[in-house]
Amino acid sequence: MQYDLIPAEKSFAEFRLLAETIPQLVWISWSDGSIEYVNQRWHKYVGAPPGSCYRENRLKYYHEDDRKEIQRCWQDAQQNGQAYETEGRIRSGKTGEYRWFLERAVPQFNTQGQIMRWFGTCTDIDEKKRAGEALRQSRDEFRSLVEALPQLVWIMSTSGREEYVNQRWFDYTHATANDIRGEGWLSLLHPDDQRGTQHLWREALRTRQPYEARYRLRNAQTETYEWFLGRAVPLFNDEGEVVKWFGTSTNINQEKQREEALRTSMDEFRLLAEMIPQLVWVDNPDGSGDFANQRWYEYFDMTEDQRDNWLSVYHPDDRPKIEALWNTSLLTTRPHEAEARLRNGKTGEYRWFLIRGVPLLNEYGRVIKWFGTCTDIHEKKRKEETMHISNQRFKKLFASDFIGIAISDLQGNCRDANEAFLRLVGYTREDLLAGKIHWRKLAANEKIYETDRASLQRLRAVGYAPPGERELVRKDGSRLWFFLGSVMLDRSEDTTITFALDIQQRKEFDQRKDDFIGIAGHELKTPLAGLKLLSQYIRRKLKKGALVDADKYLAQMGTEVDNLARLVNDFLDVSRIQAGRLIYRDELFDFDALVQEVVEGVQQTSPTHTISLQGTSGQQYRGDRYRIGEVLANLLGNAIKYSPLAQNVEVSIQKCPDNIAVSVRDFGVGIAKEEQTRIFERFYRVSARKNRGTTGLGMGLYISGEIIKHYNGEIRIESTEGEGATFTMVLPEQREEPSL
Numbered sequence: 001m002q003y004d005l006i007p008a009e010k011s012f013a014e015f016r017l018l019a020e021t022i023p024q025l026v027w028i029s030w031s032d033g034s035i036e037y038v039n040q041r042w043h044k045y046v047g048a049p050p051g052s053c054y055r056e057n058r059l060k061y062y063h064e065d066d067r068k069e070i071q072r073c074w075q076d077a078q079q080n081g082q083a084y085e086t087e088g089r090i091r092s093g094k095t096g097e098y099r100w101f102l103e104r105a106v107p108q109f110n111t112q113g114q115i116m117r118w119f120g121t122c123t124d125i126d127e128k129k130r131a132g133e134a135l136r137q138s139r140d141e142f143r144s145l146v147e148a149l150p151q152l153v154w155i156m157s158t159s160g161r162e163e164y165v166n167q168r169w170f171d172y173t174h175a176t177a178n179d180i181r182g183e184g185w186l187s188l189l190h191p192d193d194q195r196g197t198q199h200l201w202r203e204a205l206r207t208r209q210p211y212e213a214r215y216r217l218r219n220a221q222t223e224t225y226e227w228f229l230g231r232a233v234p235l236f237n238d239e240g241e242v243v244k245w246f247g248t249s250t251n252i253n254q255e256k257q258r259e260e261a262l263r264t265s266m267d268e269f270r271l272l273a274e275m276i277p278q279l280v281w282v283d284n285p286d287g288s289g290d291f292a293n294q295r296w297y298e299y300f301d302m303t304e305d306q307r308d309n310w311l312s313v314y315h316p317d318d319r320p321k322i323e324a325l326w327n328t329s330l331l332t333t334r335p336h337e338a339e340a341r342l343r344n345g346k347t348g349e350y351r352w353f354l355i356r357g358v359p360l361l362n363e364y365g366r367v368i369k370w371f372g373t374c375t376d377i378h379e380k381k382r383k384e385e386t387m388h389i390s391n392q393r394f395k396k397l398f399a400s401d402f403i404g405i406a407i408s409d410l411q412g413n414c415r416d417a418n419e420a421f422l423r424l425v426g427y428t429r430e431d432l433l434a435g436k437i438h439w440r441k442l443a444a445n446e447k448i449y450e451t452d453r454a455s456l457q458r459l460r461a462v463g464y465a466p467p468g469e470r471e472l473v474r475k476d477g478s479r480l481w482f483f484l485g486s487v488m489l490d491r492s493e494d495t496t497i498t499f500a501l502d503i504q505q506r507k508e509f510d511q512r513k514d515d516f517i518g519i520a521g522h523e524l525k526t527p528l529a530g531l532k533l534l535s536q537y538i539r540r541k542l543k544k545g546a547l548v549d550a551d552k553y554l555a556q557m558g559t560e561v562d563n564l565a566r567l568v569n570d571f572l573d574v575s576r577i578q579a580g581r582l583i584y585r586d587e588l589f590d591f592d593a594l595v596q597e598v599v600e601g602v603q604q605t606s607p608t609h610t611i612s613l614q615g616t617s618g619q620q621y622r623g624d625r626y627r628i629g630e631v632l633a634n635l636l637g638n639a640i641k642y643s644p645l646a647q648n649v650e651v652s653i654q655k656c657p658d659n660i661a662v663s664v665r666d667f668g669v670g671i672a673k674e675e676q677t678r679i680f681e682r683f684y685r686v687s688a689r690k691n692r693g694t695t696g697l698g699m700g701l702y703i704s705g706e707i708i709k710h711y712n713g714e715i716r717i718e719s720t721e722g723e724g725a726t727f728t729m730v731l732p733e734q735r736e737e738p739s740l
């Protein structure tokens with residue numbers, strides 16, 4: 001730049017005048033840099049009294065840090081003889097603060113072309129400078145931020161001039177800001193992704209809306225493509241025009257791969273889900289449906305939209321349980337399992353299913369999906385139920401008191417038994433636990449045990465042993481008859497179960513019946529023999545014509561016939577009672593008269609004893625007079641028969657509020673306590689030894705007992721063995737029914 005010479009001093013004065021009017025600090029220095037002139041504004045700003053700056057070095061008013069640079073600029077200009085421009089901070093005399101000034105100076109030359117003076121101005125640029133500083137600082141910060149970001153960052157200006165990419169972008173793509181200009185960046189994308197991304201980018205430019213796209217970006221180093229999520233937002237100026245686009249590309253390759261892997265595994269899962277026999281479902285973390293296999297839809301007969309209504313497929317009774325379970329699972333993200341009934345949408349039938357739900361968690365433990373299956377366990381459940389019922393039944397049976405049950409192994413060790421069995425064989429539970437019950441010991445003898453073993457073999461082969469009667473030896477050595485049957489309970493464990501019924505009484509009864517036939521033969525034979533003898537005797541006498549006391553013999557024959565008739569009647573009565581066909585001919589009769597009659601009748605045929613009668617009832621009784629009389633006669637007959645050494649039998653009638661009782665007391669052999677109920681059994685007789693050889697068929701008390709029972713009465717016994725017995729026949733008083 002070339003400046004003309006400053007004209008004469010006059011012009012200098014004009015210049016000074018001008019210098020006072022402009023808003024800058026104005027100065028003139030000599031060529032050595034010392035101040036020749038400064039305007040008022042200068043004096044005011046630096047806080048120096050007017051005229052005080054003359055010949056001073058101007059640099060002293062500048063900030064220490066800036067002096068060097070200003071000095072350098074000035075010296076350069078001094079050498080080149082050119083105007084210069086520089087910046088520096090000048091201290092305000094008032095505030096002591098430094099403000100930025102733009103210093104501009106032009107040289108004045110003398111006629112020899114040497115610099116005479118410098119004319120300079122200092123323009124206050126502090127505001128501007130500070131704003132620029134702040135801008136630069138924020139730009140720096142922005143840059144460092146952008147560089148620190150894990151993303152690839154790029155800025156694209158609409159002017160096409162201020163493109164910028166961060167280091168990370170460059171490192172990845174090896175493309176510069178220049179390369180990406182316009183749509184240059186598209187070439188860095190995977191060929192398959194270019195068109196789609198271009199379309200999205202153009203749309204963003206057109207609509208001035210934020211842009212987002214997913215594409216594969218080429219890694220310049222590995223020469224592979226990785227997935228990125230590209231995002232850009234427009235920056236508007238005050239006029240509302242887009243000036244720049246700020247963009248980032250975030251590497252989402254891992255997510256993408258994971259997504260891909262998940263999708264593949266989901267595809268595989270779905271395939272698998274269609275193959276398995278269960279109903280399969282997949283739910284989102286919030287419990288909404290995501291997938292269900294074909295079988296699921298078919299069973300519930302539902303469409304996809306109806307899926308959210310899943311609770312309705314459960315049996316109403318199971319719903320609260322399932323809902324609670326599912327809610328807890330959602331809360332705790334723990335798997336769940338339950339058995340519940342699910343409704344078949346087609347038939348409406350409910351079937352039992354095992355429901356299982358398992359969460360798939362991400363690395364932070366958050367649920368990604370819920371996977372579930374419903375397995376049909378209806379048949380199993382039903383079997384279990386039946387099993388349960390039969391178990392219950394078996395337990396009931398086992399606990400029953402009347403049938404003995406023992407569980408044994410094939411070696412004959414009894415491992416378990418119910419109370420009934422233990423009672424029957426006379427062992428205790430402790431004996432059982434100590435392994436003391438063995439079928440060898442229970443068998444009456446070795447031969448029987450061997451037979452039992454043979455039947456055990458059979459048990460093993462066919463699963464059961466035919467039931468049969470067995471006499472077993474109890475712990476105390478006594479023997480009892482049992483009806484035994486065994487089945488194999490568990491073949492794998494060789495366990496058998498044996499049922500034992502006590503048939504001792506039946507056995508004894510059979511024996512009694514056998515005995516009875518023998519005795520009955522005798523009993524019948526005796527009167528028959530008597531009749532035969534008498535008839536032969538009478539015939540012989542008739543032949544000789546010497547039958548003098550025919551009456552007597554005929555009477556004897558009559559007695560024998562009566563005996564026979566009584567026996568035969570008893571037989572018939574027993575069989576009628578058995579068949580429930582004993583006929584009663586009820587009538588109203590005088591009770592006391594009947595007793596009297598019977599006592600007298602028996603007394604006539606029993607001269608050995610004296611029968612006394614006491615008391616009256618004063619009652620009319622409705623019943624079969626003959627049968628009730630028969631009972632009394634039987635009791636009297638027994639009293640006499642079983643007290644051969646005594647002379648007296650006492651009969652008494654008592655009238656109680658509710659009944660009439662007749663007691664027959666004898667002073668004979670008496671009856672042991674344990675026999676007292678048994679003597680009412682059919683054909684039961686106390687052993688002949690105790691009965692001192694008396695004969696009988698054991699029918700009398702049986703028939704008597706049945707007759708009295710017919711009238712709702714009973715026969716009581718009081719007796720001490722050897723001291724006689726009192727039989728009391730008790731008949732409940734009858735409520736008089738109104739006669740028709």
Ligand code: ADP
Pocket residue numbers: 638639642666668669670671679684685686687691695696697698699700701702724725
């Ligand atoms: P039977 O006398 O024909 O044997 P019962 O049925 O009349 O048949 O009697 C049954 C058993 O009861 C008798 O065998 C006898 O042992 C016993 N018995 C009955 N009455 C008496 C009694 N008064 N004193 C002792 N024992 C009696």
